[in-house]
Amino acid sequence: MSVGLRPVGRGDVDALARIYDHYVATSTATFELDPPGAGMWPEKIAAVTGGGWPFHVAVLDDDVVGYAYVAPWRTRPAYAHTVEDAIYLAPGATGRGIGGLLLGSVLEAAAAAGAREAIAVVADGDTAASLALHRRAGFADAGRLERVGRKFDRWLGTTLLQKSLAGP
Numbered sequence: 001m002s003v004g005l006r007p008v009g010r011g012d013v014d015a016l017a018r019i020y021d022h023y024v025a026t027s028t029a030t031f032e033l034d035p036p037g038a039g040m041w042p043e044k045i046a047a048v049t050g051g052g053w054p055f056h057v058a059v060l061d062d063d064v065v066g067y068a069y070v071a072p073w074r075t076r077p078a079y080a081h082t083v084e085d086a087i088y089l090a091p092g093a094t095g096r097g098i099g100g101l102l103l104g105s106v107l108e109a110a111a112a113a114g115a116r117e118a119i120a121v122v123a124d125g126d127t128a129a130s131l132a133l134h135r136r137a138g139f140a141d142a143g144r145l146e147r148v149g150r151k152f153d154r155w156l157g158t159t160l161l162q163k164s165l166a167g168p
């Protein structure tokens, strides 16, 4: 298996939409309820990269099989050095370590771009792999919010995790 990682390009929007729409429709990994399709991605890519933050894709056999980016955790300016990550792999690409590679690369680029703290917000439900992925990458549990989301007729909490990207 040879996985390549590279910055996202405009030509990737259909692959991003395929991956994300799948999880919107079938899982609690995201609190989005209706698959947004390809339309939202050009604006999302522009917002992330225009803000100076990394947005990377994983490529396997010429197919985009995953993506990860960071974006500001909160918009108020004092939060400028704190980012939240988002990471999604195509269903056929999970469980092979690609998530670890992608998360590592996006966090390294985020640190180089000035991020000092990274936050992960992991919803309850089908997210054991995400919790394991973030803990393995050095994120520590930072608390829980209970019953903050409702999807598929159930109330869902979120687990917050945090990793310092600041050097020693």
Ligand SMILES: CC(C)(COP(=O)(O)OP(=O)(O)OC[C@H]1O[C@@H](n2cnc3c(N)ncnc32)[C@H](O)[C@@H]1OP(=O)(O)O)[C@@H](O)C(=O)NCCC(=O)NCCS
Pocket: 023, 029, 030, 087, 088, 089, 090, 093, 094, 095, 096, 097, 098, 099, 100, 121, 122, 123, 126, 127, 128, 129, 130, 132, 133, 136
């Ligand atoms: C979360 C995700 C990015 C992880 O990427 P991945 O390449 O599948 O992760 P890995 O193969 O490196 O596995 C990560 C860890 O999760 C564990 N894991 C995988 N599937 C698991 C499951 N169903 N239950 C429990 N642990 C699981 C692995 O054993 C591994 O732990 P380890 O490093 O201690 O051995 C990927 O599974 C995914 O896209 N999931 C759906 C979308 C999602 O949940 N995104 C995150 C939103 S916060």
